[in-house]
Amino acid sequence: MRLIDVLVHKKSLTPCPIWMMRQAGRYLPEYKEVRKNYDDFMQFCFSSEDVVKVTLQPVERFPLDAAIIFSDILVIPHILGQRVWFEPDHGPKLEKIDFNAFLKTAPLISFKTMLASVADAIAKTRATLDPTKALIGFAGAPWTVLSYMISSGKTADFNTVLHFAKQNTDIFSRLLALIEEKVAELLCLHISAGANAVQIFESWAIAVPPKLRNLYLYAPLKRIIHSVRKEYPSVPIIYYARGVSSDYKNLRDLDIAFGIDETADITKLRAELPHAVLQGNLSPQKLLNGDFDTDVDHILKSMQGTPHIFNLGHGINKDTPIAHVERMIKRIQKIYS
Ligand code: CP3
Numbered sequence: 001m002r003l004i005d006v007l008v009h010k011k012s013l014t015p016c017p018i019w020m021m022r023q024a025g026r027y028l029p030e031y032k033e034v035r036k037n038y039d040d041f042m043q044f045c046f047s048s049e050d051v052v053k054v055t056l057q058p059v060e061r062f063p064l065d066a067a068i069i070f071s072d073i074l075v076i077p078h079i080l081g082q083r084v085w086f087e088p089d090h091g092p093k094l095e096k097i098d099f100n101a102f103l104k105t106a107p108l109i110s111f112k113t114m115l116a117s118v119a120d121a122i123a124k125t126r127a128t129l130d131p132t133k134a135l136i137g138f139a140g141a142p143w144t145v146l147s148y149m150i151s152s153g154k155t156a157d158f159n160t161v162l163h164f165a166k167q168n169t170d171i172f173s174r175l176l177a178l179i180e181e182k183v184a185e186l187l188c189l190h191i192s193a194g195a196n197a198v199q200i201f202e203s204w205a206i207a208v209p210p211k212l213r214n215l216y217l218y219a220p221l222k223r224i225i226h227s228v229r230k231e232y233p234s235v236p237i238i239y240y241a242r243g244v245s246s247d248y249k250n251l252r253d254l255d256i257a258f259g260i261d262e263t264a265d266i267t268k269l270r271a272e273l274p275h276a277v278l279q280g281n282l283s284p285q286k287l288l289n290g291d292f293d294t295d296v297d298h299i300l301k302s303m304q305g306t307p308h309i310f311n312l313g314h315g316i317n318k319d320t321p322i323a324h325v326e327r328m329i330k331r332i333q334k335i336y337s
Contacts, residue, residue, distance in 0.1 A: 003066045003134035003309065007197055007236035007257055007277055010307045015333045016300070017065035019136070020325070021240075021259075021280075022315030023058040024070045027322070030057050041086040042078050045071050051121035052128065059133055061322075062329055065309075066134040066197075069122055069190065073140025073201055076182050077149045079114040080106040093153045099171050106178060111185050119193035126194030134197055137190025141202035141224075141241070142179040143216045149175070158207035165216075180220040184227035191232050199238040199259065200224065203314075206243025213247065225254055238279060242314065245269055252276060262286075262313025267302045279309035282328070288317040290324050296331050 002017040025031055031054050038044040045051065055070045074092055078084040081102060083095040112119075126135050139145075147161045165172040187198045200221065208216050225237060239251070240259025248258045249272040257277035260266060266281050281299050286292040299310070310332055316325075 001065075001132055001134045001196060003136075004196055004236065006307050006309055007238070008234065010275065010277060012305050012307055015335070016303070016308045016310050018310040018329060018332060019064050019066040019068065020058070020312050020316050021068075023064065023068065024054045025316065026318035027316055027320040027325075028057055028061070030054075030061075041072070042075070042084055045075055046117045048117040048121040048124065051118070052124045055121070055125050055135075056128060059129065062325060063333075064133070064329075066136050067125065067129055068136040068138060068199070069118075069125060069195065071118060071138070073138070073145055073203075074148060075115075075118070076140070076145055076179065076186060079111070080109055080182065082149055091153060092148060094148055096152050099168075099175060103171070103174055103178065111182065111189060115186070115189055119189055122190060122193035122195055126196075135195050136197050136199055136238075137187060137193075137195030138199045138201060139183045139186045139190075141200050141205075141217070142176050142183055142220045143208060144202050144204045145179050145183070146172075146175055147204050147207065149179075158204065161207070162209075176216070176220060180223060181227075184224045187224070187228050188231050191228070191235050197236040197238065198228070199240055202239070202241035202244075205241035208244075213244065217241065217244070218247075218251065221251075222254065225256065236277075238277075240280070248276075249273060257309070259311065260313065264313070266299060270302055270306060274306070277307040277309065278303065280311040280313050282310070282312050284312045284314050284317050284320070287312060287324055287328060288320045290321070290327075292324070292328060293331060296328060297335065300332065300335055 002013055005011045006013060006017055034050050034054050051070045055067050058064055059067045074084045082097050085093050129135055150161045150164050190198060205217055238257040238259055242261045245260050245264040252273055257279055260280040262281060262283035282295055286295055
């Protein structure tokens with residue numbers, strides 16, 4: 001598997017492996033066709049057969065090197081008892097709950113039972129997927145998941161969450177510890193079902209003030225990595241934390257790959273982390289607009305001869321033309337041919 005050659009063996013491949021964050025999603029007409037059958041997005045996430053189908057759609061359409069299992073980072077609160085739903089154009093909504101009561105009931109819930117259909121979908125996807133392509137499992141990181149849980153959905157700023165954390169130190173630290181444990185459990189479940197690598201999404205890392213980052217982001221991350229590696233010592237882990245890539249140099253001893261958003265200076269990052277696997281950086285907005293050629297060339301030039309995975313800086317926009325994705329992939333391959 002080309003992706004694993006880079007992630008595990010730190011090879012520099014030409015052309016480099018390619019996948020896209022949110023590659024299974026609404027920019028694909030065939031995804032929308034399946035999505036139509038569900039009013040409830042969460043129910044879709046637990047429908048094994050359709051999960052397999054939409055996970056495979058992008059790799060069937062494009063010459064990508066990996067599939068990422070179709071699911072969501074909000075599956076964790078949902079199965080722990082905080083209902084999650086999606087309203088069109090409003091992003092996720094989460095039920096307002098009493099966290100004291102939640103902390104009593106949530107630890108009793110069995111992930112293995114609740115996630116049987118997800119494990120089944122992963123096993124079936126792995127069995128169907130071209131053996132040269134990797135299957136990626138994933139979870140949201142605790143701070144990001146908890147932000148959605150506390151703010152009951154997408155917030156414009158994180159003052160509410162930071163305020164809650166300050167006012168309810170005990171509940172917040174117990175919630176963080178619980179989600180941390182569940183994230184590790186979910187990643188292990190994905191790996192045991194057949195995922196070849198896992199990615200941890202800390203999409204709202206930027207909202208944490210620098211002096212709290214160790215407590216809220218990096219200490220939980222280290223414990224999650226430790227738990228996962230205790231079970232699966234050699235599984236590759238990709239850490240994608242939006243807006244804080246200047247901290248990655250301090251995490252170099254963790255032996256993980258780093259996902260980079262579109263605001264990062266990748267030349268600088270490569271200099272700071274000469275041996276680490278780096279992934280990402282192309283602006284989804286530019287992929288949408290079509291003015292991405294120079295950036296693709298710049299990324300490839302900066303990463304030349306080093307372990308690199310081509311990806312976007314964030315999830316692909318739902319209005320991205322298919323032709324732009326095709327052109328991006330051709331450009332990456334052509335530069336090397
Ligand atoms: O293809 C893949 O990447 C795999 C599936 C995947 C989804 N969500 C499916 C999805 C993955 C890896 C995610 C991760 C996720 N979910 C993150 C982290 C990555 C990021 O984008 O920062 C976050 C923050 C979420 C929470 C979430 N789920 C949001 C904010 C939304 C709404 C997005 C929107 O544009 O409306 C979702 C819903 C969601 N998850 C969709 C998909 C394909 C779109 C909803 C739909 O089909 O109706």
